[in-house]
Amino acid sequence: MHDLEPVVQEVLDRRLLIASPAPIAVALSGGGDSLVLTLMAADWARAHGRRLMIFTVDHRLRAESSAWTQACAAIAARLGAAFQALAWEGAKPVTGLPAAARAARHRLIADAARRAGARVVLMGHTASDRLEAAAMREAGATTPSPWEWGPSPAWPEGRGVFLLRPLLTRTRAELRAWLTERGETWIEDPANEDPRFARTRARAGLTGMESDEVTFRLDLSRFASASIELAGGMSLPRTALRNVPQAFLAAACLCAAGTTRPPRGDRLERLAAILRSDASVTATLAGARIEADERQVRFLRDPGRDGLAPLTLASEGAGVWDGRFEITTDRPLTIQALAGHAAGLSPPQRAALLRLPAGVRGSLPFIQGEGSPLLASLPGVSVRPLALDRLRSACGGVEREPG
Structure with a gap:
């Protein structure tokens, strides 16, 4: 156990900024894994003068959950860290x-981190979690393995928020031994022993199998000419896409479409095969429209897909519309799809609209009485396309805490 602390400190040194005014966030459930991480993160933050913020999610699934949250609040108080309890409200699925x-946990934590100004959330996943995920995939599940570093999977709540898991090289048993040596106690959730859940069954069947260490990282230098265009979509050089992992194509589709549900494997394989050829193609996948000629591949929002719900923002508010654009305003407004409202555009905006492919025009954001902030500058309103930054984050283009 003597090497546990140096291992964790090395990860924190490598991934976090030594000096930053932003807080470091930790997800604490009160279980042994997250407790070890919280104690070590507190030591690191204290040594470097960083603020520590602790988030605890109450899923409202057990009678004990309120007491567990109170126990986590007591830990935060003992460490002198800020604390916030988050609750998963509403009906739960059968x-x-x-x-x-x-x-829900990822959404709540990501949203809270953004509000607090934290760019990194520490999470207490271990080597045991990786083994369990691998066992679940062997049994037919699609459970991914946790990575040391990567963007929050919550979208759009997690935009710009990264997850760091410094304990992935250590097992759950090692961490509990470390806590025991220090006289610490932790919460044991009875759900972890419930055989109805696939992870519990996988945990019971582990026999020392190897953990897979495959992570999705891509040399982004080949995409130096990638551009944001075509109403928030992306244009990528076709030659750079010929031999990329299929996971990259899936990520490009999701980022351009503003969606989160990965495409089916067979459809993804067909798209990859087509892009390896020289044929021109137009296809749809995971809510995206893919248009390829001999030079470029454009990833756009599929204009035939539903989901263009209005977004209402308060004065000095910010929000994400259709998963693709972050819109900031200095006044109350409602953003909706441009489809059916083109006649309300000014002549310069109509001229700019005609320069875009017909298939993307209707999915532009539109403000009643003011037009489209993508086609003309609107005072007090700013629009930031998210697709390319999201893709870079997903592919390892951000390797440590942003400044």
């Missing part, structure tokens, strides 16, 4: 509860 709880 099936797929673990996945739904995980998604």
Whole structure:
């Protein structure tokens, strides 16, 4: 156990900024893994003068959850760290509860981190979690393995927020031994022993199998000419796409479409095969429209897809419209799809609209009475396309805490 602290400190030194006014966030459940991480993160933050913020999610699934949250608040108080309790409100699904709880937890934590100004959230996943994920995939699940570093999977709540898992080289048993040596106690969630859940069954069946260490990282230098264009989509050089991992194509589709549900494997394989050829093609996948000629591949929002719901922003508000654009305003306004409103554009805006492919025009953001902020500058309103930055984050283009 004597090497546990240096291993964790090395990861924190490598991934976090030594000096930054932003807080470091830790997700604390009160279990042994997250408690070890919280204690070590507190030591690191204290040594470097960084603020520490602790988030605890109450899933509202067990009678004990309120007491667990109070226990986490007491830990934060003992460490002198800021604390925020987050609750998963509303009806819970009858099936797929673990996945739904995980998604809710990521959304709540990512949203809280953004509000607090934290760019990195530390999470206490271990080598045991990686083994369990591998065992679940062997049993037919699609559970991904946790990575040391990567963007928050919550979208758009997690835009610009990264997750760091410094404990992935150590097992759950090692961490509990470390806590025991120091006289610490932790919470044991009975759900971890419930055989109804696939992770519990995978945990029981582990026999020392190897953990996979495959992570998705791509040399982004080949995409130096990538550009944001075509109403928030992306244009990438076709030659650079001929031998990329299929995971990259999936990520490009999701980022251009503003969606989160990965495409089916067979459809992704067909797209990869087509892009390896020289044929021109137009296809749809995972909510995206892919247009390829001999030089470029354009990833756009599929104009035939539903989901262009209005977005209402308060005075001096910011939000994400259609998963693709971050819109900031100094006054209350409602953003909706341009489809059906083109007649309300000014002549310069109509001229700019005609320069775009017909298939993307209707999915532009539009403000009643003011026009489209993508086609003309609107005072007090700014629009930031998110697709390319999101893709870079997903592919390892950001390797440590942003400044």
